[in-house]
Amino acid sequence: DAGITQSPRHKVTETGTPVTLRCHQTENHRYMYWYRQDPGHGLRLIHYSYGVKDTDKGEVSDGYSVSRSKTEDFLLTLESATSSQTSVYFCAISESDREGKLFFGSGTQLSVL
């Protein structure tokens, strides 16, 4: 398995609280992505990064922010969690943005009550 670690694996929080999810990689890949997976929607891209301090929005970025201060770490923050953000969050990495070969972490199950 590619060296991708997501933490925490499970999180239960209350509406209105801030939440930060962490993705850590040991592969030194340039590109990192955050997806959310919801029944009936497949995977949808939240934010991605193409280098340290270089990030951009995906298709469902509202309510989320990201930071990448080091190659190996990509943080996803929910500034004020809402119930609609209850989901499974996946981090992915890739060496090239053109090849399409993504390596995924094991996911974080987030429940916002």
Added chain:
Amino acid sequence: AQSVTQLGSHVSVSEGALVLLRCNYSSSVPPYLFWYVQYPNQGLQLLLKYTSAATLVKGINGFEAEFKKSETSFHLTKPSAHMSDAAEYFCAVRARDDKIIFGKGTRLHILP
């Protein structure tokens, strides 16, 4: 905009039977297409990818997919299903901005 449509959110086949999972794409340029598989409680992993080198693409675990431009399809097949194939399968396309866009997924059930 590039997109993929997977036909059938659930597919059931008997063990030993043919597996056919359908994917149609929308793209104004030659597409890069992918199939990913997700086993329970795991992340996705790449099964195979089409990058215009050959229309029939072989992947891992005996799966293959055929690119048919005339039908805008990239269906995934396996001649003989095994219980271990039970999983969710995602078709995906590389968009103009090089991001990977996923379909909604098809859950494959294998009947004993």
